[in-house]
Amino acid sequence: MKSPANIEKTVAVFSQSGIFKGLDLDAQRDLAEMAVTKQYAKDDIVFQPQDPCDAFTMVIEGLIRVSRCSATGKRLTYLLAGPGESINLVGPFTGAPRDNIAEATDDTVIAAIERNNFIAFAFEHPQVIINIIETLGQAVDSANSRILDMLDKRVAERLKRVLNTLFKKYGPVLNFNAVEIAELASTTTESALRVMGNLRKKGIIDKMRGQITILKPEALVDPEIKDLWI
Amino acid sequence: MKSPANIEKTVAVFSQSGIFKGLDLDAQRDLAEMAVTKQYAKDDIVFQPQDPCDAFTMVIEGLIRVSRCSATGKRLTYLLAGPGESINLVGPFTGAPRDNIAEATDDTVIAAIERNNFIAFAFEHPQVIINIIETLGQAVDSANSRILDMLDKRVAERLKRVLNTLFKKYGPVLNFNAVEIAELASTTTESALRVMGNLRKKGIIDKMRGQITILKPEALVDPEIKDLWI
DNA sequence: CGCGCTATTGATGGTCGTCAACCGCTGTGG
DNA sequence: CCACAGCGGTTGACGACCATCAATAGCGCG
Numbered sequence: 001m002k003s004p005a006n007i008e009k010t011v012a013v014f015s016q017s018g019i020f021k022g023l024d025l026d027a028q029r030d031l032a033e034m035a036v037t038k039q040y041a042k043d044d045i046v047f048q049p050q051d052p053c054d055a056f057t058m059v060i061e062g063l064i065r066v067s068r069c070s071a072t073g074k075r076l077t078y079l080l081a082g083p084g085e086s087i088n089l090v091g092p093f094t095g096a097p098r099d100n101i102a103e104a105t106d107d108t109v110i111a112a113i114e115r116n117n118f119i120a121f122a123f124e125h126p127q128v129i130i131n132i133i134e135t136l137g138q139a140v141d142s143a144n145s146r147i148l149d150m151l152d153k154r155v156a157e158r159l160k161r162v163l164n165t166l167f168k169k170y171g172p173v174l175n176f177n178a179v180e181i182a183e184l185a186s187t188t189t190e191s192a193l194r195v196m197g198n199l200r201k202k203g204i205i206d207k208m209r210g211q212i213t214i215l216k217p218e219a220l221v222d223p224e225i226k227d228l229w230i
Numbered sequence: 231m232k233s234p235a236n237i238e239k240t241v242a243v244f245s246q247s248g249i250f251k252g253l254d255l256d257a258q259r260d261l262a263e264m265a266v267t268k269q270y271a272k273d274d275i276v277f278q279p280q281d282p283c284d285a286f287t288m289v290i291e292g293l294i295r296v297s298r299c300s301a302t303g304k305r306l307t308y309l310l311a312g313p314g315e316s317i318n319l320v321g322p323f324t325g326a327p328r329d330n331i332a333e334a335t336d337d338t339v340i341a342a343i344e345r346n347n348f349i350a351f352a353f354e355h356p357q358v359i360i361n362i363i364e365t366l367g368q369a370v371d372s373a374n375s376r377i378l379d380m381l382d383k384r385v386a387e388r389l390k391r392v393l394n395t396l397f398k399k400y401g402p403v404l405n406f407n408a409v410e411i412a413e414l415a416s417t418t419t420e421s422a423l424r425v426m427g428n429l430r431k432k433g434i435i436d437k438m439r440g441q442i443t444i445l446k447p448e449a450l451v452d453p454e455i456k457d458l459w460i
Numbered sequence: 461c462g463c464g465c466t467a468t469t470g471a472t473g474g475t476c477g478t479c480a481a482c483c484g485c486t487g488t489g490g
Numbered sequence: 491c492c493a494c495a496g497c498g499g500t501t502g503a504c505g506a507c508c509a510t511c512a513a514t515a516g517c518g519c520g
Contacts, residue, residue: 070378071454078374090367093360098371123356130323136366137320141329143373144308147416148300150380155476177498186377188477193500209485209498224301385508407466418509423468439466439517 007032010111013060017084019131031121035111040064040104046087049099053091056118059083062108067183068100077183078143080105080230082169089132092118105180142229150186156195157222159185163205163212164220165228172214181212184230237262240341243290247314249361261351265341270294270334276317279329283321286348289313292338296330297413307413308373310335310460312399319362322348335410372459380416387452389415389425393435393442394450395458404442411442414460 010032014020020028037060040046046057046064059081066079066087078100081087087102092115113121122128149158162185166174182192196212199205204219205212214220240262244250250258267290270276276287276294289311296309296317308330311317317332322345343351352358379388392415396404412422426442429435434449435442444450 068374068378070382072382074378074381076374076378076381078370090363090370093363094367098367123353123359126353129353129359132363133320133323133366136363136370137324137328139370140308140320140366140373143370143377144298144306146377147373147380148298148304148306150377151304151306151416152300152302179498186381189498190478190500191476193498194476197500207499408468409466419466420468420510421508423466424508427468437467 006037010035010037010060013058013083013111017058017086018135019058019086019089019128021131022127023125027121027125031113032111034117034121035113038110038112040108040110042104042106044104044108046102046104046110048101050097052097053088053095054115055112056086056092056115057088057113058086058111060109060111062104062106064102064108064110065105065180066100066102075183076186077180078139078230080169080184086135089136091115106175138229145226145228146186155185155187155191156198158187159192159195160199160220161185161222161225161228162230163199163214164217164222165230167214167217167220168227169230172217174212174214175210176212177210236267240265240267240290243288243314243341247288247316248365249288249316249319249358251361252357253355257351257355261343262341264347264351265343268340268342270338270340272334272336274334274338276332276334276340278331280327282327283318283325284345285342286316286322286345287318287343288316288341290339290341292334292336294332294338294340295335295410296332298330305413306416307410308369308460310399310414316365319366321345336405368459375456375458376416385415385417385421386425386428388417389422390429390450391415391452391455391458392460393429393444394447394452395460397444397447397450398457399460402444402447404444405440406442407440 007029011025011028014023014028014032015025020031040062047053061083064081064087065077066081067075067077069075079085079087091098095115122132149161153161159181162181163174166176166184178189178193178196181196182189185192196205196207200207202219204216205214207213237259241255241258244253244258244262245255250261270292277283291313294311294317295307296311297305297307299305309315309317317340321328325345352362379391383391389411392411393404396406396414408419408423408426411426412419415422426435426437430437432449434446435444437443
């Protein structure tokens with residue numbers, strides 16, 4: 001759990017993360033010493049609505065989907081956290097539960113830092129606080145931008161934006177199925193499938209079960225539109 | 231500008247605010263001494279997209295609307311800031327411009343604290359940082375909840391939610407016109423008008439030019455649904 | 461008094477959510 | 491090793507909801 005190799009791996013991820021980037025190496029190593037790593041298998045639940053928050057959590061390896069459900073069971077995915085991304089920026093400061101659910105979409109390793117230790121560390125390193133606030137600002141902007149998209153974009157355009165964002169983040173081969181794409185584009189599975197059917201006919205993407213391949217990324221780009229933050 | 235009466239007024243607002251609540255009085259007074267108050271008339275613009283942020287800003291009196299525009303000119307209002315609410319929680323920490331526009335909807339007085347002074351103060355009073363992060367968390371949750379509402383609620387339900395939230399925040403007499411309500415409910419002016427026409431026929435609200443009166447607040451409540459944060 | 465903005469209501473059509481049926485994998489259990 | 495269940499993918503038909511356009515009326519301000 002606390003083997004030197006483990007610590008080094010954790011430090012390596014921290015140093016590339018949006019939150020801890022730029023801290024001096026000693027501080028990052030102190031932090032890594034405080035971290036406990038945990039393993040999750042595909043589809044394991046990392047936290048649920050109602051769970052209080054007792055630890056800051058960052059993905060070391062793999063991918064975690066953070067989403068929120070409506071009363072009628074529709075699901076909105078608002079964060080896909082890969083290595084170096086945190087799945088709970090607010091929780092450690094308040095300890096309170098939120099309405100989100102976090103699930104591993106792959107075999108995943110996380111680093112968890114007990115909330116009080118994390119808070120103490122953050123206040124000793126103000127840049128960490130600033131990074132957190134900046135990231136939360138991006139989350140707010142991204143959510144508002146999705147609302148505007150729903151007002152004046154059709155499903156096809158929203159979906160292209162999602163695919164383009166995923167392409168920039170993960171490259172041309174995307175391991176997502178239609179349900180997951182729909183939850184990112186705020187639409188239904190059927191509509192997502194229909195639109196992707198068109199994109200396939202046009203030779204812009206290809207796909208097989210659970211996998212989408214972007215063939216012509218340039219066809220997805222809408223100039224004037226910023227990427228999403230997910 | 232820095233008359234004792236002014237300072238006292240500012241302290242009084244700070245002490246009721248979500249961000250500075252609970253700080254000891256000396257600290258609040260120190261902060262108020264740093265603040266510069268400014269007046270805005272109805273429809274004045276407080277900041278615009280592209281404006282860098284150089285001061286933390288809190289409303290002392292009046293009301294400021296913070297919204298964001300889409301490429302096609304649609305506008306989404308995501309914050310109505312009254313006394314004790316801040317209109318830029320992220321900006322002071324990054325200094326960077328964002329895509330929001332802030333306008334006074336009434337004659338309004340704000341307190342502005344130069345960004346570096348504010349940051350220094352916040353780091354000396356960690357509770358302020360925690361309050362800011364908690365508030366940003368509410369903003370993210372509220373935005374996501376609006377997205378879910380657009381997926382599985384009809385315009386009538388969204389609008390009732392908006393009216394109910396405004397009622398709780400401002401009481402039964404609301405000085406908003408149909409355009410402003412539409413921008414809060416993510417719909418068009420016509421639809422907002424139509425729905426409010428129905429509510430009037432049912433005796434739930436009354437309205438005249440630029441003013442809505444809630445007659446039966448209980449008819450707006452949807453159990454199971456939390457209030458919005460706007 | 462006339463211009464402009466808000467309110468109001470009607471008519472129309474498009475988008476897309478919903479329901480339903482079907483196909484082809486894939487993995488499991490007999 | 492095969493059969494079957496179950497899930498993801500695919501396509502079609504239908505219709506509700508609501509954005510859009512349009513036309514008009516009322517109020518306020520210079």
